[in-house]
Amino acid sequence: MTVTINYKSSNNKKKPTNLVLFVDEKFNIMNLKKYISNNEFLYISDLLKKSDLKKKLLIFEINSKKKIILVSIKKDIKINEVENLGAEFYAYINYGEKNSYLVNIDTIDSKISNLIGYFLHGLKLKSYEFNKYKTKKINRSLLINVTGKKNKLSINDELKFKALEEGTFYARDLVSEPGNILHPDEYSKRIVSLKKIGLKIAVYDEKKLKKLGMNSLLGVGQGSIRGSYLVTIEWNGKKNNSKPLAFVGKGVCFDTGGISLKPAKFMEDMTYDMAGSAVVVGLMKNLAMRKAKVNAVGVVGLVENMPGGNAQRPGDIVKSYSGKTIEILNTDAEGRLVLADALTFTEKKFKPQFMVDLATLTGAIIVSLGSEYAGLFSNDDKLSKQIINAGESVEEKVWRMPLHENFDKLINSKNADMQNINYVGGAGSTTAAQFLQRFILNKTPWAHLDIAGMAFSKYGGALNSGGATGYGVRLLNKLIEDYYE
Numbered sequence: 001m002t003v004t005i006n007y008k009s010s011n012n013k014k015k016p017t018n019l020v021l022f023v024d025e026k027f028n029i030m031n032l033k034k035y036i037s038n039n040e041f042l043y044i045s046d047l048l049k050k051s052d053l054k055k056k057l058l059i060f061e062i063n064s065k066k067k068i069i070l071v072s073i074k075k076d077i078k079i080n081e082v083e084n085l086g087a088e089f090y091a092y093i094n095y096g097e098k099n100s101y102l103v104n105i106d107t108i109d110s111k112i113s114n115l116i117g118y119f120l121h122g123l124k125l126k127s128y129e130f131n132k133y134k135t136k137k138i139n140r141s142l143l144i145n146v147t148g149k150k151n152k153l154s155i156n157d158e159l160k161f162k163a164l165e166e167g168t169f170y171a172r173d174l175v176s177e178p179g180n181i182l183h184p185d186e187y188s189k190r191i192v193s194l195k196k197i198g199l200k201i202a203v204y205d206e207k208k209l210k211k212l213g214m215n216s217l218l219g220v221g222q223g224s225i226r227g228s229y230l231v232t233i234e235w236n237g238k239k240n241n242s243k244p245l246a247f248v249g250k251g252v253c254f255d256t257g258g259i260s261l262k263p264a265k266f267m268e269d270m271t272y273d274m275a276g277s278a279v280v281v282g283l284m285k286n287l288a289m290r291k292a293k294v295n296a297v298g299v300v301g302l303v304e305n306m307p308g309g310n311a312q313r314p315g316d317i318v319k320s321y322s323g324k325t326i327e328i329l330n331t332d333a334e335g336r337l338v339l340a341d342a343l344t345f346t347e348k349k350f351k352p353q354f355m356v357d358l359a360t361l362t363g364a365i366i367v368s369l370g371s372e373y374a375g376l377f378s379n380d381d382k383l384s385k386q387i388i389n390a391g392e393s394v395e396e397k398v399w400r401m402p403l404h405e406n407f408d409k410l411i412n413s414k415n416a417d418m419q420n421i422n423y424v425g426g427a428g429s430t431t432a433a434q435f436l437q438r439f440i441l442n443k444t445p446w447a448h449l450d451i452a453g454m455a456f457s458k459y460g461g462a463l464n465s466g467g468a469t470g471y472g473v474r475l476l477n478k479l480i481e482d483y484y485e
Helices: 038-048 079-093 115-126 155-176 184-197 206-212 215-221 267-289 335-350 364-369 381-394 405-410 428-437 473-483
Strands: 002-006 018-023 057-063 066-072 098-104 141-147 200-204 229-236 245-255 295-305 317-319 325-327 354-359 374-378 398-400 446-450
Touching (some): 002 115, 038 066, 057 079, 079 115, 098 115, 115 155, 155 267, 155 473, 184 200, 184 229, 184 245, 184 267, 184 295, 200 206, 206 215, 215 335, 229 267, 229 335, 245 267, 245 335, 267 295, 335 354, 335 428, 354 381, 364 374, 364 428, 374 428, 381 398, 381 473, 405 428
Parallel strands (some): 018 066, 018 098, 098 141, 245 295, 354 446, 374 398
Antiparallel strands (some): 200 229, 229 295, 317 325, 374 446
C-alpha cells in the first residue's frame, strides 16, 4: 500500500471525512465536542457505554462514508507503545483501494513531544510490503492528513522519521530478495549505488582479498560461480578525525551449507542469511539520510555458500586475515568464518571506538530465545548496557549471554589454532561467539548480536506484517542517538 502523510494540512476544504482523534485511557470524549458534530458526540457517547474500554482503539461507523476512530493514550505511555498503536491502526484500515483520514493532534496532551510522529512512524513501518515480483498488484493507497498545533513535527523530526523508515525498508528489501537476484555480485553493486546519498564506499573483490590474506572469508565462497567481496561503507558526520563507530555484518546471500549440505526442507529461507549485512547497510543509509552527527563505518562480507566442485571441504585448514589458522570441520558453520576476517580487518583499518557485529549465526539462539530477543555477547559491560537500553526503548530487545574462557576448549583444534564448530555438543551460540572473540586482537569494545530468530518472521510482529523485519536498524540508530551523538 502506498502511504502518503501530509503534515502541512491546515483547515482546507478537501479534508477526508474519516477522523482519527486521541483520547485518554478512559475514553473521555468531552474534549472532542469542537471537532465533531453534536449528533456524532451523542452517538459515540451512547456506544461507549457498551464498548470494551480495555481496548486501545475503537472505531465508530458514523455512516457509509465516515468513520471516527478513537485512540487511547494513557498518561504513562511509552514511545514504543505509541508506535504499536499506529501499527494497530494501520492493521485495521489495511483494506480497500483508497483510504483517507484526518488525524487531529490537538485532542490530547502528552508528555511525548513527538506523539503524532511516533504514531505515524509505527503505521509506516507496519505498511511495508514486498511485492515487486507479483505480476498482478493491487493498487491501494492511504492518505493521512495531520492537523492541529500541539506537538507539531519540525522539519528535522520529519527527516529523522523518514530516514529511519527508509533505512529499515532498505534492509527489509535486501533480505526479501531471492538468492538468484541478490547474489554477491549484485549486492555489492547496490551498495555502491548509495554513494549518491553521501556515503563513501570501497569494494574489495577476490583479487584484493587474496592479496590481503582473507582466506577465511574467501573459503566460504569458493564453491560459487559468484564473486566474494568485502565492502566498507563510511559516513563522516562529524567532519573530524574522531574514531568511528563500527558495524560489521554477515552477508551470506544464500547458504546451502556447502559440502556439509543442509536438509532440503526450509532451505529456501536461507535467502535471509545475509540479514546481518542488510541491517548494517540499512543503518548506514539512515545515518546518511538524516545527516547524523557521528563518524561511522559499516563493513559487510558478501559470499554465497555453495557445494561446487571447488567448494571448501570439511577438514580443510585456512589461514585467516589475523594470521590465526582455522580447521573447517563443518562448512555450514560459515558465517563465523566471514565475520572473523571482517572483524580483524575493521579493527586494524579503522581503529573504531567499538565494534558491533550482526549475524543470523546459529539455530541454537532460536532454541534459547525464540523470536523475542536477539542474543548479545560482549567483552564490554558499558557497551552491553547501552545496547540493552536502546533495545528496550524501540522494542528490539536483546538478552546478554555468557562468554567465558572455559568455553575455549570446545573450539580448540588438534591440527590448527581453532576449529569452526563444537562437536562435543551444547552451547552452540556461545562457542560461535567465543570463536569470533578470538579475532578481536586489540581489546576493542565489541558486541556480537545473533539475530537468527529476529531477522525474519513468518507470522509478523507489532511493527511488521511478516517476512523480513529489519530488526537492528532502529536498535543501533537508537544506540547512536542516545549515547554517541
